[in-house]
Amino acid sequence: MDDVNVGALDMFVRFLIGMALFSLATLLKGDWRWLALLGFVPLLTAAFRYCPFYDLIGCTTCEEARRLRRETRIAH
Numbered sequence: 001m002d003d004v005n006v007g008a009l010d011m012f013v014r015f016l017i018g019m020a021l022f023s024l025a026t027l028l029k030g031d032w033r034w035l036a037l038l039g040f041v042p043l044l045t046a047a048f049r050y051c052p053f054y055d056l057i058g059c060t061t062c063e064e065a066r067r068l069r070r071e072t073r074i075a076h
Helices: 008-027 030-048 052-057 063-075
Strands: none
Touching: 008 030
């Protein structure tokens, strides 16, 4: 998992979404509180700067990775 495909802005938005989902644990009642655990997904993808879905579709929001891809294409 050396690839980085999550850029800085994307990472920040994922962090905010993850924290918002975790805050649901305090607002929701009963069994619905388990939805707050979904916050782990965006938090982990932000922390590791790697999104398996982006990898699957060949997308990246990381400018460094885009530049490396362009340089690799030009070299070949």
